[in-house]
Amino acid sequence: xxxxxxxxxxxxxxxxxxDSRDPGFxxxxxxxxDDGIHEVEGRFExxxxxxxxAAMSAxxxxxxxxxxxxxxxxxxxxxxxxxxxxxxxxxxxxxxxxVKLTWSxxxxxxxxxxxxGAGRAVQGE
Numbered sequence: 549x550x551x552x553x554x555x556x557x558x559x560x561x562x563x564x565x566x567d568s569r570d571p572g573f574x575x576x577x578x579x580x581x582d583d584g585i586h587e588v589e590g591r592f593e594x595x596x597x598x599x600x601x602a603a604m605s606a607x608x609x610x611x612x613x614x615x616x617x618x619x620x621x622x623x624x625x626x627x628x629x630x631x632x633x634x635x636x637x638x639x640x641x642x643x644x645x646x647v648k649l650t651w652s653x654x655x656x657x658x659x660x661x662x663x664x665g666a667g668r669a670v671q672g673e
Contacts, residue, residue: 598632
């Protein structure tokens with residue numbers, strides 16, 4: 549069964565559809581008005597703090613000097629729950645997190661290497 553939950557945020561209300569049949573679902577919100585929307589206690593920003601911490605940790609890991617990418621892209625689905633806040637959504641039976649590292653600096657001429665940020669030659673991909 550689909551239910552609507554509303555969090556308050558710094559930018560105004562955020563309404564999210566959740567599936568009450570999901571494992572572990574239990575409504576901890578207070579019932580809203582005649583619109584049938586559950587008012588969730590707590591702020592939307594607080595609900596997102598769990599995945600924010602995960603994103604920051606992943607970025608810190610992939611910014612490692614040994615890899616030294618020019619760009620890092622993280623992609624993950626976020627599932628909202630009145631109980632747990634925001635969690636990284638799963639695909640199939642596993643958690644979903646896609647990481648893309650990009651190197652765009654030119655290679656050093658003729659030797660198959662490129663220059664890193666400090667001007668050192670490193671092997672190309």
